[in-house]
Amino acid sequence: MANKITVGHVHMSGCTGCLVSLADNYLGLIKILDDYADLVYGLTLADVRHIPEMDVALVEGSVCIQDHESVEDIKTARKKAKIVVAVGGCAASGNINRFDRGGQHNQPQHESYVPISDLIDVDVFIPGCAPTPQMIRNVCVMAYLLLRGSDDQKALAAKYLKPLMALAKNPIASKANFNTLMQEVINVGLCMGCGSCAGACPVRAISMEFGKPQGARDLCINCGACYSQCPRSFFHFEVMDEYEAITDIINGAMK
Amino acid sequence: MNVLGKYKSVVSARSTDKEILKASQDGGIVTSLFAYALEQGIIDGAVLAGPSSRPWQPQPFVATTRAELLKARGTKYNICPQISMLKEATRSYGLDKVGIVGVPCQIQATRKAQLYPIGMRDVPDKIALVVGIYCMEVFPYKGMQLIVEDHAGQKLQSVKKMEIGKGKFTVITERGNVTQLPLKVTHKYEQPGCHVCLDYVANTADVSTGSVGSPDGWSTVFVRSRIGEDVWGKAMAAGCFETKPIDQVKPGLEMVTKLATEKITKNQKTVDERAHFGVGKALRNPYI
Known part of the structure; x- marks a missing residue:
């Protein structure tokens, strides 16, 4: 299909669980790649060495600030991508890289990790560990509608994405626990x-x-x-009251 | 704002199942609808508010048989976190078609879990039937205990049924004692989180129901979504319910509209007041 958007998966310090979660859409992933998005960058998935221009960068993982290459990569991703999405807890809020290791013992290394929004402006947050396949799918569909849809679809996608964009601008969300x-x-x-x-x-x-x-x-x-x-962290009636129509749109897009 | 939400139809209804009606709160709508859906394979289990080790403290559980459904009959008026079991129902219980019942905030949470499944992996596509219950507010367990034990003077263990209606909190014991308290007495025990809730009749459920608007022993039922219409239609055709047109019962839809407007107006005021709660400082508004 013509007029696809371009998407890249940028891998910082994370466990690849977010990427696995994207793949866990199974045929849905094939559908996304067939009809809505070309994967133009991705470790092991696309044979591309340097981060290219793209519409959407799906960033997984925190940035190790002692690793010059990682810091340059995340800056490049910001420059080359129209929309930067922090996929998963590591990119959005630091997750286990915050040294809150979920009860694990301390480890002897001395590197420091920050969520990507500490270094660059981020447009959309998808929290969670791992973020769910359905949540990533919804954001992919909505990003497509936002960039390539009709005026109505653009308006809907903007409404849907608004709270996730607000999270990305909220310093509290980048320290969420x-x-x-x-x-x-x-x-x-x-x-x-x-x-x-x-x-x-x-x-x-x-x-x-x-x-x-x-x-x-x-x-x-x-x-x-x-x-x-939590329904009391954000809950927008103009979106939630339309849950049936929005679910139809997402399911329709994945058919 | 439309206080009753979108709906396709509204009727006054009562279950035709005598066993369910024996311990139902009003018309036995929720239990009967889930029993029918379970029997027909529309759902393969439901997340409900069942009994726990403390008297009248509900605990969420997953029912997969009619016998288990029956344990959840009746209203409990204190907090039961059903949504905590929503993902679990699809995991430990392996359900592919989940039914869930809840008060409006829990239905909001369910729809948020479907549209923004941030921590709800594989849940969105597995929700098969969402039944909402009208709700003005609930009480924390200890608050309810104070109402029943201190104000009504009854032991929680001896209570057979609690009811809120016609401006009264009614406590009925197993031995037939009936104590009524004006709601003025119970207001201070309400859960504070309820006071910012802007939904009375579970506007985004597939089917929502409650006693308000219908005669004693009957319930008012809103059928809202395609799923709701489908399941309700089939259950009606199977003879699960008897119904009366809502405009032919007293007090009718007017009463539902009145209470919904009261709740939403009062709580909107609370939300608005939070915007200038301190000196130049606001308390957070979840809706913007």
């Missing part, structure tokens, strides 16, 4: 005990005690899933 949920939702009287945070936590660090989240901070890996999944 269970405490963020505590400070931004529970401490300001917004929590109503639905359990989304506990359901979303990939390391089962959150349990619900008497209807409120209890976090085991030793286990928290700073992925930000609990905070961003």
Whole structure:
């Protein structure tokens, strides 16, 4: 199909789990690559040495600030890409690279890692460890509609992406962990005990005690899933009231 | 703002299943609908609010049989974090078609999990039936305990049914004692997080239901989505429910609209007040 957007996968210090998650869309990934996006850059996936011009850079991993090459790569990605997406906890909020290792022991190396938004402007955050295949898929479809869709589709994609773009501009989200949920939702009287945070936590660090989240901070890996999944972190009626139409659009695009 | 949300149809309904009605809160709509959906394979399990080790403290669980569904009958009026089990239902329980029941905020959470499945891997496509319950507010467990034990003077263990309606909090014991408290007494025990909620009748559920608007023992049912229309239509055709047109029952839709408007107006005010809560400082607004 003509008029595809160009997408690259930029790999910083991460475990490749985000890329695996993208691939876990199975035939959906083939559909995305067939109809909506050309993969123009990606470690092991595209035979391209230097980061080229592209519409969307999907960045996985934190940046090791002692590694000159990584720092240059992330700066280049920003210069070459129209939209930079921080895919996953490492890129968005530091995740295990923040040395909150989910209860692991300290390790002897002395390198330091920062989420990519500490070094460059980021347009969209997809938190979580790993980010889910469906969330990456939704952002891919919406990025396509934003760049290539009709005016209506552009407006819809902009509305859908707005909260994820707001996260990317929010310094709190780039330091997100269970405490963020505590400070931004529970401490300001917004929590109503639905359990989304506990359901979303990939390391089962959150349990619900008497209807409120209890976090085991030793286990928290700073992925930000609990905070961003919470319906009281962001909830825009103009998007959510249209859940049926939006689900139709996404499913239709993946058919 | 449309306080009742989008809907395709609204009726007053009651289950035809005597066993379900024996311990249902009102018309037995939720249990009957899930029982039908389970029997027909529309869902292969449902996340519900079931009993726990403490009296009247609900605990989310996954029901995969009719017998398990029956355990979740009746309203509990305190917090039950169903969404904490949503992903689990597709994982540990291996469900591909999940039913879920919840109050409006939980239905909002479910739809957010579908549209923004940030930590909800493989959940969006596996949600098969979302049933919402009208909700003004809930109480934390300890708050409810104070209402029942201190104000109504009953042991939680001895309570058979609790009811909020007609401006009263009613506690009915196994031995038939009925205590009624004006809601003025119970307001201070409400969960604060409820006071910023702008949804009364679960506007984004497939089907939403509650007692308000219908006569005693009946429920008002909104059918909202394509899925809702499909499942409700089939359940009706199978004889699961008897219905009356909503304009022929008292107090009718007007009462639902009135309460929805009251809740949303009051809570919108709370949201607005948060914008200038301190001196030049706001408390966060989740809706912008």
